[in-house]
Amino acid sequence: MSARDDILARIHAANTGIAAPPVPRDYRRTGTHAPGDAELLELFTDRLVDYKATVVPCTPATLAATLADICRDWTVVVPAGSASSVPGAVVDDGLSYAQLDALDAVLTGCAAACAETGTIALDAGPDQGRRAVTLIPDRHICVVRADQVVHTVPELLARLDPTRPLTFISGPSATSDIELHRVEGVHGPRTLIVVLVTLSGGLRRRA
Amino acid sequence: MSQTFLGMPHAPAGVGHLHGDRPFPDAARDALANTQLRRNLGHATATIRAKRASVVGELDDWEELRLAGEALKAYTMAHLDRLLPQLEAAVTARGGVVHWARDATEANQIVVDLVRATGTDEVVKVKSMATAEIGLNEALAAAGIAAVETDLAELIVQLGHDEPSHILVPAIHRNRAEIREIFLREMPGVDPELTDEPRRLAMAARAHLRAKFLTTKVAISGANFGIAETGTITVVESEGNGRMCLTLPDTLITVMGIEKVVPTWTDLEVFLQLLPRSSTGERMNPYTSTWTGVTPGDGPQTFHLVLVDNGRTAVLADPAGRSALHCIRCSACLNVCPVYERAGGHAYGSVYPGPIGAVLTPQLTGAATSLPYASSLCGACFDACPVRIDIPSMLVHLRSTQPHPATERAAFEAVAWTMASAGRFRLGERLLRLGRLIARRGRIRRLPPPLSAWTDTRDLPAPPQQTFRDWWSAR
Numbered sequence: 001m002s003a004r005d006d007i008l009a010r011i012h013a014a015n016t017g018i019a020a021p022p023v024p025r026d027y028r029r030t031g032t033h034a035p036g037d038a039e040l041l042e043l044f045t046d047r048l049v050d051y052k053a054t055v056v057p058c059t060p061a062t063l064a065a066t067l068a069d070i071c072r073d074w075t076v077v078v079p080a081g082s083a084s085s086v087p088g089a090v091v092d093d094g095l096s097y098a099q100l101d102a103l104d105a106v107l108t109g110c111a112a113a114c115a116e117t118g119t120i121a122l123d124a125g126p127d128q129g130r131r132a133v134t135l136i137p138d139r140h141i142c143v144v145r146a147d148q149v150v151h152t153v154p155e156l157l158a159r160l161d162p163t164r165p166l167t168f169i170s171g172p173s174a175t176s177d178i179e180l181h182r183v184e185g186v187h188g189p190r191t192l193i194v195v196l197v198t199l200s201g202g203l204r205r206r207a
Numbered sequence: 208m209s210q211t212f213l214g215m216p217h218a219p220a221g222v223g224h225l226h227g228d229r230p231f232p233d234a235a236r237d238a239l240a241n242t243q244l245r246r247n248l249g250h251a252t253a254t255i256r257a258k259r260a261s262v263v264g265e266l267d268d269w270e271e272l273r274l275a276g277e278a279l280k281a282y283t284m285a286h287l288d289r290l291l292p293q294l295e296a297a298v299t300a301r302g303g304v305v306h307w308a309r310d311a312t313e314a315n316q317i318v319v320d321l322v323r324a325t326g327t328d329e330v331v332k333v334k335s336m337a338t339a340e341i342g343l344n345e346a347l348a349a350a351g352i353a354a355v356e357t358d359l360a361e362l363i364v365q366l367g368h369d370e371p372s373h374i375l376v377p378a379i380h381r382n383r384a385e386i387r388e389i390f391l392r393e394m395p396g397v398d399p400e401l402t403d404e405p406r407r408l409a410m411a412a413r414a415h416l417r418a419k420f421l422t423t424k425v426a427i428s429g430a431n432f433g434i435a436e437t438g439t440i441t442v443v444e445s446e447g448n449g450r451m452c453l454t455l456p457d458t459l460i461t462v463m464g465i466e467k468v469v470p471t472w473t474d475l476e477v478f479l480q481l482l483p484r485s486s487t488g489e490r491m492n493p494y495t496s497t498w499t500g501v502t503p504g505d506g507p508q509t510f511h512l513v514l515v516d517n518g519r520t521a522v523l524a525d526p527a528g529r530s531a532l533h534c535i536r537c538s539a540c541l542n543v544c545p546v547y548e549r550a551g552g553h554a555y556g557s558v559y560p561g562p563i564g565a566v567l568t569p570q571l572t573g574a575a576t577s578l579p580y581a582s583s584l585c586g587a588c589f590d591a592c593p594v595r596i597d598i599p600s601m602l603v604h605l606r607s608t609q610p611h612p613a614t615e616r617a618a619f620e621a622v623a624w625t626m627a628s629a630g631r632f633r634l635g636e637r638l639l640r641l642g643r644l645i646a647r648r649g650r651i652r653r654l655p656p657p658l659s660a661w662t663d664t665r666d667l668p669a670p671p672q673q674t675f676r677d678w679w680s681a682r
């Protein structure tokens with residue numbers, strides 16, 4: 001018998017007479033705030049700042065200038081399908097890992113975000129690029145549109161396609177391995193800057 | 208147990224890290240004499256308990272999430288023989304290759320052969336309980352393949368020629384000064400001016416591993432969840448070493464226990480809330496990666512998934528013990544356990560220490576052991592468990608299946624030791640307060656044996672929230 005058949009036969013025998021009750025789903029599956037709601041954006045900002053990300057609000061009209069200002073001292077890479085860019089940016093056309101390692105920062109969009117946990121989800125879409133591009137450079141500047149921000153984790157997962165390679169990011173790289181204290185910045189980007197685009201503006205810059 | 212479930216082999220002895228070489232009471236006695244270890248553990252577990260309590264308190268649907276998690280796990284185990292082939296089919300359809308291993312020896316051989324076929328003699332690894340359980344690093348070393356651990360705590364353990372002592376933080380028994388010394392001694396090219404500031408230590412690890420990430424061709428990982436419906440594998444981590452391993456090499460080999468399967472993508476919404484809050488006490492861990500087979504032009508272009516039994520089906524065959532397989536390895540039960548806090552992880556002689564180890568290890572190995580006695584049955588582990596595994600009842604059940612005489616005496620002695628150490632009274636009072644956790648509406652209706660003889664016939668009033676001594680020291 002193959003290992004596969006053997007294991008499945010063992011499971012089958014072990015499960016004889018076992019029935020499982022239905023799964024209760026009484027937890028919250030939708031939030032109290034609609035995507036992009038002002039209070040939700042405040043919560044999202046709080047959560048990001050709590051985990052040491054920087055949040056820079058802007059409007060569609062001020063986005064380009066805001067990005068240029070953030071990135072003025074850095075060499076920046078952008079994915080080939082990026083909606084935003086900055087002067088002098090390098091477009092990723094299949095750069096080597098060593099080339100990516102030599103750049104200061106990466107600028108991308110995101111697929112969706114979750115306010116309650118301060119999480120940004122990337123799905124390797126055209127404006128986010130392949131995973132290596134958002135991993136190797138030491139700084140990640142991520143543009144999040146207000147309507148991409150949902151309240152809860154279930155709403156976040158519902159917006160994503162699991163067959164795409166996904167990365168959920170909650171603050172910059174961190175470790176709790178030394179005496180169980182959180183220390184920011186290990187192997188992934190040590191700086192995470194979220195540029196939050198709202199129609200009205202009105203949020204404060206926070207770090 | 209091994210006689211009862213013929214045809215359900217346990218995890219073999221002589222391979223991997225489940226079979227300790229010393230009984231718990233012996234090993235615990237030595238650990239209790241190590242004051243530095245006790246201080247490190249006490250400090251770390253107190254830190255994490257406080258963080259966990261605060262982020263769990265933020266969610267008003269925490270109990271509903273726990274109930275959903277418990278039921279999802281029971282459902283998964285009852286349908287494992289359907290869900291695993293479904294996972295296999297989905298991974299295969301997306302360009303991955305699935306392998307099955309009856310036990311540690313088979314799993315190690317599969318991985319060694321896969322690495323050999325790539326022609327490399329070095330691999331990078333993401334921290335994984337499954338690969339620690341089967342002793343993969345030793346098997347690779349025997350085949351002339353160097354495995355570089357990339358998780359900071361695993362690196363500390365590996366460089367310190369040490370054994371892991373905690374599921375989540377394998378180097379929890381080390382403080383920052385000890386870590387600095389290990390780095391100075393063992394890390395090639397380390398800055399001799401290195402201080403013991405945690406940030407500086409983390410930066411030393413970053414510099415040490417950077418070149419490896421960018422050049423190593425093969426990575427090995429575990430899996431937190433494998434979604435049957437879509438074939439999506441999930442790794443939950445913090446440092447970005449996981450992302451590096453899962454993204455940059457050409458070949459990725461993932462070793463996953465068969466119990467890690469999750470029915471649907473939607474079900475992940477429960478576990479992605481329960482796990483980070485219970486383990487590191489964060490609303491969400493910094494990085495979670497998911498991938499489904501192979502994505503052209505992005506990440507490893509060869510993906511192998513190795514599904515491992517290694518005694519899990521023997522656990523499944525015991526109706527009173529099978530829920531030990533529900534564990535999502537958050538480590539919350541370790542952090543609240545008064546016995547773990549004093550004895551430390553090494554005393555359990557298994558990669559799975561603490562309360563979950565005391566029930567899972569003997570069931571996986573089927574070997575006679577005093578581990579089910581390594582508990583005071585205070586109930587704190589059940590209250591902390593995000594998937595509501597009733598560890599205290601299972602301990603009592605396992606005690607009844609283990610040979611009684613000498614082991615029992617010795618183990619009770621170990622627990623007595625815990626109670627008799629510096630804070631005998633303090634601890635006793637704390638256990639009483641923990642009794643509140645099993646109290647419902649202010650009454651304790653059922654205590655674990657032997658006290659059940661008392662509670663079977665009457666309710667005990669729940670102990671007060673704060674003891675006099677706690678109040679005194681908190682003034």
Ligand code: SF4
Pocket residue numbers: 485533534535536537538539540541563588591592593594595596
């Ligand atoms: S038994 Fe429960 S609390 Fe303990 S590690 Fe497993 S899931 Fe976490």
